[in-house]
Amino acid sequence: MTDALSTPAPARPSSAASPRRLTLAEQSTELRIAIMRLSRRLRQQRSDTEISGSQFSTLGWIHAEGPLTIGRLAELERVTAPSMNRTVNCLVDAGYVTRRTDDDDRRKVLVEVTPAGDATVKETRRRRDAWIAKRYAALSPEDREVLARATTILGRLNDQ
Template sequence: MRLSRRLRQERTETELSGSQFSTLGWISTEGPLTIGRLAELERVTAPSMNRTVNCLVDAGYATRTASPDDGRKVIVSATEAGETIVLETRRRRDAWLAKRFAALTPAERETLAEATTILRRLTDQ
């Protein structure tokens, strides 16, 4: 939790909440997604994700368009401003982590790599 909190401090200066930033990150990484898919990825309900997307659209970080295949579905895409926030935040976090990893021994880095695999398996269940 402390590491997560510390990494959040490396975000760009925006008014985005953690869930809003996470959603924007999914859109940036995966490309345009439906509200339903975003809800699955974030493990929230579709109405909850709709509120999150509304905030991103209102802030100018995402856009909504009707699906060409199904007019009932909405496709959410990141705007240039949204992409910029995600990329800058990732750059800052990577720089912060790289500096700390450089101070670790090879054995400590190997232990962290193993722990990462285990933690990823736990969160994907």
Template sequence: MADQPRRKPLAEQSTELRLAIMRLSRRLRQERADTELSASQFSALGWIAGEGPLTLGRLAELERVTPPSMNRTVNCLAESGLVAREGAPDDGRKVLVRTTEAGDAIMRETRRRRDAWFAKRFAALSPDERAVLADAADILRRIADQ
């Protein structure tokens, strides 16, 4: 009977996976169209671009920060011309934040850069490795959604 490779303990496996995900995430974050924005500004811009116009309160919830902190972030984005405030069509007392064309352009270019960076590396993998990562994507999405 051939010796089976010894599996690492569950805690060690999860730590190694977490570190690999963090390194990949950090590397992908480097592929941005605008390097002047802080990470929190870029993240807020991403939520607004992806979800459509949002209230400051909802944006603060999504980013898990306080509304005053989000207001400062949105003020910086507005001063840079990347977002604009507008009244909600159904309630004039509500203020929505939407991306401007400049904000949308930054998000499109960033997405293009990130997709290109990752696609180049993904294409260099074997078909079996790509299949493993496709399965892993579903599993990681499920973990993230819990």
């Protein structure tokens, strides 16, 4: 498999006098493609490849937020409650989460991470951090500074 970060970008047509500036739409498209490719590569760095990306995302929410209801998980993942229930069923079957009745409101069912789920999230995060850190360390200090600024900007884009 070729490393997407070390593969040169395809050459753009340019005139001999001066290269054509990309339009805002073209820049947006290139940014989207780069983010999607990077995201795909990071998603591949999971410790358990048997669960889907959406299942891992749900597991990550529960790990980060603590016990959550199916309804809250559905809101966070922007899916319907029945769809989230199917996702949680898969995670229960895999041994990564359990369901329990809320101590304060016996009508509520909470989903919480098991020790196996906790270990899977932590190992996946470790792998993803190692993958990106290796590539980040190979960059020049100038490129790392650009990425530090871009990280802040991408955060703002995500919050809009």
